[in-house]
Amino acid sequence: GAVVSQHPSWVICKSGTSVKIECRSLDFQATTMFWYRQFPKQSLMLMATSNEGSKATYEQGVEKDKFLINHASLTLSTLTVTSAHPEDSSFYICSAASGRALNEQFFGPGTRLTVL
Amino acid sequence: AQSVTQLGSHVSVSEGALVLLRCNYSSSVPPYLFWYVQYPNQGLQLLLKYTSAATLVKGINGFEAEFKKSETSFHLTKPSAHMSDAAEYFCAVSDTAGNTPLVFGKGTRLSVIA
Numbered sequence: 023g024a025v026v027s028q029h030p031s032w033v034i035c036k037s038g039t040s041v042k043i044e045c046r047s048l049d050f051q052a053t054t055m056f057w058y059r060q061f062p063k064q065s066l067m068l069m070a071t072s073n074e075g076s077k078a079t080y081e082q083g084v085e086k087d088k089f090l091i092n093h094a095s096l097t098l099s100t101l102t103v104t105s106a107h108p109e110d111s112s113f114y115i116c117s118a119a120s121g122r123a124l125n126e127q128f129f130g131p132g133t134r135l136t137v138l
Numbered sequence: 139a140q141s142v143t144q145l146g147s148h149v150s151v152s153e154g155a156l157v158l159l160r161c162n163y164s165s166s167v168p169p170y171l172f173w174y175v176q177y178p179n180q181g182l183q184l185l186l187k188y189t190s191a192a193t194l195v196k197g198i199n200g201f202e203a204e205f206k207k208s209e210t211s212f213h214l215t216k217p218s219a220h221m222s223d224a225a226e227y228f229c230a231v232s233d234t235a236g237n238t239p240l241v242f243g244k245g246t247r248l249s250v251i252a
Contacts, residue, residue, distance in 0.1 A: 026181075028181075056239055063247075064244065064245070065228060065242045065243060065244045065245050066182075066228070066242050068239055068240075071239060113179075115181050115182070117181075117182075127239075127240060129174075129181040129182040129183070130181050131180055131181040132179065132180060132181045134179060
């Protein structure tokens with residue numbers, strides 16, 4: 023149980039285009055989902071926390087207009103990287119919390135984004 | 139505020155040798171502590187977690203960690219390294235109420251030499 027999927031697993035796009043990444047909780051309802059970014063050989067940096075049906079809470083330094091997060095249902099959250107640039111190339115990981123405790127997170131397999 | 143420090147960005151051990159990955163935390167409230175493993179181009183897998191029950195926590199794949207409040211440490215150990223243990227390991231901390239997201243350390247890359 024507690025499986026989280028991400029789609030796509032990797033994507034290559036041209037600079038200036040937008041890319042949408044989906045995060046799904048397959049066998050549980052996720053009241054809270056998290057989006058992380060991980061640069062090569064570095065740790066996970068929390069980008070934003072999203073609760074179903076409400077606006078995401080972004081961490082300091084993360085541009086909310088560039089990284090659009092939608093959490094429309096209890097099993098799906100999407101991250102859209104708008105007008106992507108090469109510096110946005112990274113590994114994006116989502117996680118989902120099944121209950122009130124935000125530390126009980128289940129992680130997706132990640133999405134590798136490469137912007138040319 | 140909470141933080142995690144992982145000593146050593148890279149640890150190399152011989153197959154069959156003891157694995158010791160160090161993690162020290164800082165927290166103004168009683169912490170929950172976690173160790174995750176990440177294989178290349180994959181997400182994170184939970185190895186074990188400390189949630190204020192037993193101070194010695196046993197996890198998957200033969201790993202265990204001991205919570206030492208006096209040393210603010212939560213080091214990860216495995217008696218005998220296997221080639222398949224080669225991966226990136228992250229220590230993370232959160233508050234016990236679960237009101238805040240996880241805070242991760244910078245990670246330690248474990249290499250296992252045949």
